[in-house]
Amino acid sequence: MQNDTICALATKTGGALGIIRISGAQTHEILSHIFTHDLTKAQANSIVYGHIVNHDEVIDEVLVSVFRAPHSYTGEESAEISCHGSQYIINKVIELLVAQGCRIAQPGEYTQRAYLNGKLDLSQAEAVADLIAANNKATHHLAMSQLRGGISNELSKLREQLLRLTSLLELELDFSDHEDLEFADRTELLQLAQHIESHIQKLATSFQMGQAIKQGIPVAIVGKTNVGKSTLLNKLLKEERAIVSDIHGTTRDTIEDVMTINGVQFRFIDTAGIRQTNDAVEQIGIERTYQTIDKARIVLWLIDATPSQEEFEDMMNHINNKALILVCNKSDQQAITLSEDASRFPQIAVSAKFGINIEALESLIYEAAQIPEIKESDIIITNARHYEALLHAQNNLSRVIAGLNNQLSGDLIAEDLRLVLSDLAEITGQGQITPNEVLGNIFQHFCIGK
Template sequence: MSTVVGGSDVICSLATQPGGAIGVIRVSGEEAIEITDKVFHSVRGRHLQNAKGNTLYYGEILDKEGNTIDDVLVSVFRAPHSYTGENSTEISCHGSAYILNQVVKALIDAGCRQAQPGEYTQRAYLNGKMDLSQAEAVADLISASNRATHKVALSQLKGHFSSELSILREQLLKMTSLLELELDFSDHEELEFADRTELKALAETIHQKIKTLTDSFETGKALKKGVPVAIVGKTNVGKSTLLNCLLHEEKAIVSNIHGTTRDVIEDTTEIKGVTFRFIDTAGIRHTDDQIEKLGIERAYQKMDEAAIVLWVLDEQPTVEECAEMQRLTQGKHLITIFNKIDNKTVEPKLVGAGLHTVYISAKLKQNITALEEAIYDAADIPEINENSVIITSARHYEALTHADESILRVIEALDFGLSGDLVSEDLRICLYQLADITGGQITPHEVLGNIFKHFCIGK
């Protein structure tokens, strides 16, 4: 994307997908209202140039030959009270792809330029309508696929993450200003404006706040991509039937023949508003079949990558098998599933201390709700609301990690009694990293381009 930073020209584009009952074209820029007025004919003879902000007008859009394209409603927004902070209009017409394209063409003929992906939100950022983290939240909100990701994106868009960073910034500035003041009076060695014990306590508080944010990134990734859940076990224990049951569709082939599943099958579903990515793996057994061997190798790989492992059984495991599974899933949430309880008169007792066991019949869909509850609990997702601050961006995580490294160096420097200028340097680095998240300082154009290129054209 060749980002036009600070451009004053007028841009236009579709803000909705074509083919619906209604379509919307967005226009923004200093002369947006005047250009829209060139192609708009009000049924009452009114001119948009004289319109107040936040008003609505009914009329027709005309092409350059004066032919009617469609009956429309035009919303007028005057700077700074618009999404971009610029003069803007939004044209609502019928959603035919032909009509929408003709309206855009008429606007371009009148002096507009086709907007680039993310350019509206980029202009909103450059005009101070939102900071950079809020701008990124717009894209997250558009792509939100479940209740949890929607709430996290909405929280970031409302500025809760920015507020956390603002508090950290104020604390860092306080430390920096005290140390800088000491440097200004370096000729007076007896002067100490910043008590080192208090500075260290403040630095440790900042470190803990940053760590809380970085620790939330694992949850953020899981919410965005889906919590990875591997379904493992021997052949023919009902793993594929269980996958189909959890997904509520026939995704995997089910057969009584051992080794039917030879490759990994993945799909997602929601449990309590959180996306889970279920991974059905090849049955684990000794085999001379080279293709099946590859599938078993992938099963171990997916088990290693998963946050939760469902170990499916249809008979009593040995002590050795329990110990081996616990070893393979160390650091993960292991749920042991006894399947085919419809064929058993007595529930088997699991050998192995501390193993969470759920008894089900995937075939008859018995106790699946209890299993879903166990899976949700194992994900350990914190309660999420519109005020929750959870890091979902790798860019934010990287900046916070570097900021934390800087503040840890500050703590170490204070412990060793190093000079204020050395401490101040790391404080400035920490400030820079936090400001990089919100765009608080001048951000290189190529960085802006990389952020906004992932937006759709209408945003």
């Protein structure tokens, strides 16, 4: 199947234009049979104007982009047909391609071929899906960083350091019986292992922020019943997302939706009002409110009167170390004076009903998220598979460090090092360090004789 020439529609249906992608060794020969020009002689990276024809019938007026291996997305001979978006035209062109020997591509097969042909590693291939799904500036930058090899380059540097560590161990194992040889002592090995572990830990720690940015930073809107939580949610989202009523206990479950602030996606969750109640269903909603607080990164505590000491202590028991913002609602009616304990948290007066100070609240929410300025050069882990592999690598490297501290045999330490390399290789699909690489590194960088 890898040798087949494949074709598929690369754009959504229903638009004014459609792009049909073809990839494989016979791309230009097959396409030349249904095109008014011989593409086997077309220059690489050129665009050819002509018509798709079926015998004497003209199907469409098109542009064909020509790509030559290995300088294409898949690394193979490739072409892209830009035709009109008519469903009939698209189906007919694909039908003609299949009749000439193409096979309909399987889902993700173009990116799979790009990986198999060395155009992308695994982390870059995964970034393609993230880039397509990106719906804000921050997630776009993270996906572009990964697609351009940001994570791959970072792991490549770690691999080089692990190669040095492995080489030092091999040197110790293979030449330790020769007194006239010089190689690094355990102190240098330990320092190098600790430096690598610190770097892996930094990457793993970034996953929490990466996940929040990718999925939307969770913001819980909490408070008593009828304080205006649903009204605030609707005002933030600029749509009637939640039911607003003067009846207490209207919201009995969480309601959530997303919006973007300064290029970052936030996930706002409206919760059931907190109060004493005998209603079993409402009580379940209140329990879910506390569960939402546990999962949130930011808590908006909406109040319309000075909280009692009991209410304040109850909130403190649930927010832990999360960012808390006190939102004093109904500012069009009254001003709220906070207690000394409550006033140490960020606070803002708003009117959810009339939209007063909502933009200032959005700015306060963005500040509370403490999001670093995301650049395409930043390395932030967003993929759970990468995170798990880094945790395994960190665990195995901890055993390396423990082995060095406990003066274990070099062959035992080397086994844990191989596990670290295997864990990192899972992220990019890059091969493990080979014996030839180790040997070359020894002779290139170390003095092994006097």
